[in-house]
Amino acid sequence: MVSIKDIARIADVSVSTVSRIINNKKGVNLEKQARVLQAIKSTGYVPNKAARDMVMKRTFTVALIIPDTFNIFQRQLFSNIEHHLQKFGYRTVFYFVAMGPDGEDDCFQRVKSERTDGIIMLQEIQLHAFYEYLESNKIPCVITTFEKDEWTSTSIHVSEEEAAHAAVNHLIQLGHRRISLICGKRYSFSLERKRGYRNALEYAGLKYDENLVVYVDSYSVLSGGEGMRELMKRNTPFTAVFAVTDELAIGAMRELKDHGISVPQDVSIVGFDDIEISSFTIPRLTTIRQPLGEMAQTSVAMIHSLITSENHLNVNIAMPSQLIIRESTSTLNGNAQDGT
Amino acid sequence: MVSIKDIARIADVSVSTVSRIINNKKGVNLEKQARVLQAIKSTGYVPNKAARDMVMKRTFTVALIIPDTFNIFQRQLFSNIEHHLQKFGYRTVFYFVAMGPDGEDDCFQRVKSERTDGIIMLQEIQLHAFYEYLESNKIPCVITTFEKDEWTSTSIHVSEEEAAHAAVNHLIQLGHRRISLICGKRYSFSLERKRGYRNALEYAGLKYDENLVVYVDSYSVLSGGEGMRELMKRNTPFTAVFAVTDELAIGAMRELKDHGISVPQDVSIVGFDDIEISSFTIPRLTTIRQPLGEMAQTSVAMIHSLITSENHLNVNIAMPSQLIIRESTSTLNGNAQDGT
DNA sequence: CTGAAAGCGCTTACAG
DNA sequence: CTGAAAGCGCTTACAG
Secondary structure (H helix, E strand, O other): OOOOHHHHHHHOOHHHHHHHHHHHOOOOOOOHHHHHHHHHHOOOOOOOOOHHHHHHOOOOOOEEEEOOOOOOHHHHHHHHHHHHHHHHHOOOEEEEEOOOOOHHHHHHHHHHHHHEEEEEEOOOOOOOHHHHHHHHHOOOEEEOOOOOOOOOOOOEEOHHHHHHHHHHHHHHHHOOEEEEEEEEOOOOOHHHHHHHHHHHHOOOOOOOHHHHHHEEEOOOOOHHHHHHHHHHOOOHHHHHHEEHHHHHHHHHHHHHHHHHOOOOOOOOEEEEEEHHHHHOOOOOOEEEEEHHHHHHHHHHHHHHHHOOOOOOOOOEEEEEEEOOOOOOOOOOOEEEEOOO | OOHHHHHHHOOOOHHHHHHHHHHHOOOHHHHHHHHHHHHHHOOOOOOHHHHHHHOOOOOOEEEEEEOOOHHHHHHHHHHHHHHHHHHHOOEEEEEEEOOHHHHHHHHHHHHHHOOOEEEOOOOOOOOOOHHHHHHHHOOEEEEOOOOOOOOEEEEEEOOOHHHHHHHHHHHHHHOOOEEEEEOOOOHHHHHHHHHHHHHHHHHOOOOHHHHHEEOOOOOOOHHHHHHHHHHHOOOOOOOOOEEOOHHHHHHHHHHHOOOOOOOOOOEEEEEOOOOOOHHOOOOOOEEEEEHHHHHHHHHHHHHHHHHHHOOOOOOOEEEEEEEEEEOOOOOOOOOOOOOO
């Protein structure tokens, strides 16, 4: 494996000047520069990243922390972030963290051992020591898709509660009164979306009914089906449902279809996230669009600023979400069924 | 940032013995061991990966090369691979490569600079120098989801052509004679699936008709819709379609629906890959299942073996695929329309 | 069993 | 403008 010494030898200069040329420092003899460039070209030499990282105490990479069970929205988001990061010259390393203390600990070990320049978190981690570490070592960190109250950091997110409120209110405006909720207990986004659901109900003078809410284990299409099945078993009539993610909504629609219940004629349904596939389902899904591209772009702009600037001013950015009305919701009319 | 020297000082031993303890070498005084373990615990010390990588000339990570436009199947696959890699103690670093020479070159620079222990390729790269580099530096590499003829390496894949043949033959068995193809020109898998389509037709004594095949730019749901739109413009009647990926098929189904054409009553459709969502579409999609889990597992088993063993025996593994019949295909009956 | 020393491949003051 | 030297944080022979 060719090293900087080889280049120095071939070009008949010192390693210092090779290093200078590689790093575009000004003031090198043009003739020598030509010689080393030639040597680099002929050998295909590329500096060893590990060596450079060690001495510079910078890695030019940022870590992206995400749940190993990432859903489609998160996937679209991290693709986007990776792309922007690359434009800024950063590499991205993904830390997929498994549920529970062990997963978090693995992640923590990696941040300590790999020393990335910064961190973007798409998932909450509980481990207290983690935040202490970031703080005491002044490691730039931006949180995206949620906020963390106990920890001041810059975060980029949508007003989950408000957005969910808008989704449910859409259903209420259409005349629905018995609105089910499919949600989960993990991750703050679900809790907040549930709160938005509840608020919208109360705001409209509707009673919150535990029988109309079902909790599922994950936010996948499969869970959406399970949630709907559970709901239908309960014999509590409903004419609309708010699913806390699009995937859940898609699974729920599938299950309804299997029971001969039509969307939106019999039951209206609204999701959350506006993932790609949601404009292609049959029927197309009404949902809340998160400004994915903007969130990604802002996240990397912020992490870059945090990495390169002296004063770490933390900001909390709430981005606007938008209700996208498509085909899965309609007015409650006379022949709407009970969904049972 | 605490280093090995700090631990040595705190525990009052040499850095050598700290290193020995960290790396679980046998034969260290138990009392000293206790002291350094205590020091490590109290300081939260974790070895610097960059330093270790440099001196050991190993990184304990494998690179996963994938197209930056990865589709859902590829996403499921790389998630799976990452997971298995982790079980073997490897880290995964993703190289998303953009289409074209620049993208490939970036990727090549990264493999040269980051020196991963091995490489798993989910995407073909053309650059000749790349393979020369791998070869001359004896860098283990496994290719998954395709084969590369000019380059002997271990590869894991499905018999694309055969599988496509089976998909189209299913349509033929159902009585279809005018079968469209939605495919692309990029990536070998599409070419091979097209070949399977053609073979199946000829095998059944059916004529291959260019008017029935449409080429799309990507393998996304969006492109599926575009392909179908194009097909319908041509006024060439068809009663069935084979889409080279599930996403294409899903997009095509959506487009048909918009034109009031029912699947499978009017037109039958079969996809390829069996991505998760395909069991939840309306109607559920008939498709070819690739043994995703097995492919992932085998890929990492092979790369691990290549990394750890002396003799690099290359193997070419063809895994079985399976036709999954669901709701999007049915027999051609009297009232089937022409699809125009 | 254990420490001092050399070395991995770089970058960066420091002289000249 | 440029080279010799020190040093980054590790591991691994090599003595003892």
